[in-house]
Amino acid sequence: MKATIAVLPGDGIGPEVMAHTTNLLSIIAEKNGHGFEFVEGLIGGIAIDETGNPLPDETIAICETADAVLLGAVGGPKWSEPTSTVRPEQGLLKIRQHFGLFANLRPVKTYPALASHAPLRPDLLEGVDILFVRELVSGIYFGDRQEQGDGTESYDTMYYNRDQVEQVANVALRAAQGRRGKMTSVDKANVLASMRLWRRTVVEIHEDYSDVELEHLLVDACTMHLLTRPGDFDVVLAGNMFGDILSDEASVLAGSLGMLPSASLRADQFGLYEPVHGSAPDIAGQGKANPIGMFLSAAMMLRYSLQLEDEAKSIEDAIDAVLADGLRTADIRGANGEFATTDEFAQAVIAKL
Numbered sequence: 001m002k003a004t005i006a007v008l009p010g011d012g013i014g015p016e017v018m019a020h021t022t023n024l025l026s027i028i029a030e031k032n033g034h035g036f037e038f039v040e041g042l043i044g045g046i047a048i049d050e051t052g053n054p055l056p057d058e059t060i061a062i063c064e065t066a067d068a069v070l071l072g073a074v075g076g077p078k079w080s081e082p083t084s085t086v087r088p089e090q091g092l093l094k095i096r097q098h099f100g101l102f103a104n105l106r107p108v109k110t111y112p113a114l115a116s117h118a119p120l121r122p123d124l125l126e127g128v129d130i131l132f133v134r135e136l137v138s139g140i141y142f143g144d145r146q147e148q149g150d151g152t153e154s155y156d157t158m159y160y161n162r163d164q165v166e167q168v169a170n171v172a173l174r175a176a177q178g179r180r181g182k183m184t185s186v187d188k189a190n191v192l193a194s195m196r197l198w199r200r201t202v203v204e205i206h207e208d209y210s211d212v213e214l215e216h217l218l219v220d221a222c223t224m225h226l227l228t229r230p231g232d233f234d235v236v237l238a239g240n241m242f243g244d245i246l247s248d249e250a251s252v253l254a255g256s257l258g259m260l261p262s263a264s265l266r267a268d269q270f271g272l273y274e275p276v277h278g279s280a281p282d283i284a285g286q287g288k289a290n291p292i293g294m295f296l297s298a299a300m301m302l303r304y305s306l307q308l309e310d311e312a313k314s315i316e317d318a319i320d321a322v323l324a325d326g327l328r329t330a331d332i333r334g335a336n337g338e339f340a341t342t343d344e345f346a347q348a349v350i351a352k353l
């Protein structure tokens with residue numbers, strides 16, 4: 001098949017992990033007779049430096065003509081002074097909203113080979129395989145906000161309407177049908193009006209999915225359950241802010257933030273795929289970035305936007321095999337302190353393909 005892929009490397013370790021990912025995808029395309037065209041665009045801090053805009057119109061145009069978007073990471077201290085009014089992260093919020101990417105999928109699974117590295121007891125981590133579905137274009141990150149008066153007051157607004165909850169609940173419930181048939185909806189219905197609407201809507205939509213077991217958890221309780229019984233979760237549905245926080249909390253179950261992919265989808269096949277981690281300025285340029293999160297994001301792109309399931313699986317299997325062989329990047333290195341550089345790890349994955 002032929003596909004055009006918009007490539008937005010961004011800042012910090014973004015370009016480091018992206019270069020290996022387009023290389024990996026080119027090799028997969030060559031092996032399987034596909035034609036992937038990569039078109040590169042600016043986003044984040046580098047886009048501010050070159051155009052003054054964290055998401056230039058030209059980048060939007062590149063993404064509009066693409067079948068899918070691959071994004072590295074944005075941000076860094078250079079653009080994050082308290083007084084900065086134009087910030088790299090605005091580019092992220094804008095691209096999600098522009099394309100109406102309302103469902104953010106973040107799978108978190110544990111690797112037996114890394115059990116000793118994770119901070120929880122190995123018996124708690126056995127078989128952990130959770131899919132977070134986070135609402136991405138509404139909630140408190142997009143609601144009305146204001147710094148008031150002399151700067152000593154401000155507010156943010158958590159807003160949801162029925163349609164917004166319905167569309168993301170449908171994505172999560174369908175995903176649960178294709179997995180282990182369980183969905184946990186997270187809210188704060190005991191305090192927040194918007195979250196009572198959330199729960200009411202989820203209960204209604206669930207009526208069409210009798211084969212899915214539905215559980216409701218308050219977000220504060222959920223933070224504890226994720227650590228005391230992570231293996232019980234299948235699909236976790238949450239609003240924008242709660243989903244952001246919970247999926248970062250759960251990331252430690254996998255061993256490192258650097259290993260987690262994400263997909264941001266709308267109702268058609270178009271999607272934006274990016275690792276969960278940020279630009280990691282503390283390790284940028286040192287060959288210490290773990291490329292797994294970016295590689296697995298590319299695998300999700302092959303699966304959800306390009307319907308290339310076998311090719312997606314080949315990336316996941318190659319990563320499993322490299323980890324089983326004992327190769328580790330710096331963030332998941334063992335007690336002896338030895339680690340493979342980003343280049344060495346990426347080459348090992350390619351060799352397994």
Ligand code: NAD
Pocket residue numbers: 013072073074075076077080089092257258259274275276277278279280281282283288289290291293331
């Ligand atoms: P971060 O995810 O960049 O880094 C957190 C920690 O995890 C750091 O110690 C980092 O070295 C480590 N880490 C992250 N990714 C790694 C990888 N692939 N391999 C090895 N180690 C990895 O989060 P932060 O430090 O809070 O933020 C840094 C910048 O990134 C900020 O400007 C922030 O706004 C931005 N950010 C961007 C995104 C995004 O682009 N989607 C997400 C989160 C943060």
